[in-house]
Amino acid sequence: MSAHEIGARRLEGAAIAGVMSREVANFRTFWKAVTFSSVLEPVVYLLAFGLGLGATIVDRVNGLEYVEFVGTGMVATAVIFSSALPAMFGTFVKERFQRTYDAILAAPVDVEELVTAEMLWIGIRAGFYGCFPLLVTLLFGLDPKPAMLLVPLFGFITALGFAAFGITMAATVSKIDHFNYVTTLVVTPLFLVAGTFFPIDGLPEGLRVAAQVNPLHHLVELVRGSAFGFEAVDLIRVAALAAFSAVMWRLAVHRMERRLID
């Protein structure tokens, strides 16, 4: 056998690319629906919040027009909803109902490569679709800035962590209905206490501290930084998001090994 025998190393790029190519092949069958809602949702939200709330009740927030405040914040909403939820439901369905992972793990792919590939694919997707609220906000009058080109990268790093979170949940629950607990107890609070719709400064002490450990809050701040100017602390935010994703990655691999290997 040759020195680079198939399957002899950990985290082989070809194995990861192979698993991702399966996701791409499947995605080609439903990308239109995803794209449609990714465009329409921020439009609806911005019309409701910006023209409704912004024109009638709220004036400016932290010196920003309310449409610009919400529009930039909604990048984080799009990122968590296009990473944590697809990861949770997708992983569970592929594991339990479609037995896709049985097929993949019979090939020279191990659980670590499988999880890594799924995370990367969801990360790329969410990084891309996460930009749509920002693009829509530009149409609502936000000034474009070169730093906004970093937004897909911020979205990607954060989405990796939430994808891993979704995979971890899928590898933990015994029934698909249990995802209701996860969305109600984790995903919705994270998305509400991220500083998307209202600044967290005005919140009670406890919630302000909670927001500081909410990865989504840091994503919100980074996106606003790209639109209105970065601060030094934003470097720490990027590092914190990367650390969050790295920890969740190892946890997801561990949980999936327990779930998939008898």
Add this chain to the structure above:
Amino acid sequence: MPAIELQGVVKRFGAITAVDGLDLEVQSGICLGLLGPNGAGKSTTMRLLTGQAIADEGTIRVLGHELPREAKVARGQMGVVPQLDNLDVDVTVEDNLAVFARLYRVPDVREAVERALQIARLADRRRDAVDKLSGGMRRRLLLARGLVHRPRLVLLDEPTVGLDPQIRAELWSLIDGLREEGSTILMSTHYIEEAERLADEVAVMAHGRVIARGKPGELIAEHAGRETAEVYGPPAQLAEVRARAEAAGLAVRPAGPAVAIVGAERAADGVVPEGAVRRAASLEDVFVLLTGEEAE
């Protein structure tokens, strides 16, 4: 070097011992039928061979690689055809194949897909989504997907379970083709006819262990003799026939509405009643005698 070597393999799931001290060797180039009733441990054995289950005790070598440590390398050289259809149903036939060609690191994906399409006889349906295919076509695709990288060893887990007879015959001819190419095949099945028709050797499995092994003809000669006599009649009469045959030292097994006296050629006069149907002993006789379960 044998393609597969298992020694003293034990696999427990909680209180259940699915594989219980299994020794099994499969020489290169043969088709071994792993025959056993449901729950005998066949599927667990298959999962142990791909590293999708880790043995609690014993050693497993596949194509010279020690499992579970080198399971990924071993998987690269074997093809697995699962019992349950796990194709991507929304994706086209050729994309299903291409994904697996990539997972197996085939250098020329296009060529491998063409070859697999020929095997599955689905070249004209290549751009159709899998959920547009008939059940037989899906099964052929599932088999071809496991062969996309020209594996040295093929694991077939109950390849025709739950299929109608026509589809089963189609798959059998595909598996026959594989045998003629000299691939090593391990095929689990609980259909006697399938093992008889396709396997060079049969290992009968029960309660997580191999309880008999040999060529079908040898197994029949050793465990069932030459001739079996089937006796039909009311239950009371059958019970009497059974008692008499067993007293004469012959094995008797239920055979649907009848009882079958195995080794009838050795029976003394009067043990096999007039009107019994005599036929050549079969692998089914062996299976039922050894496992105590009625065959399908």
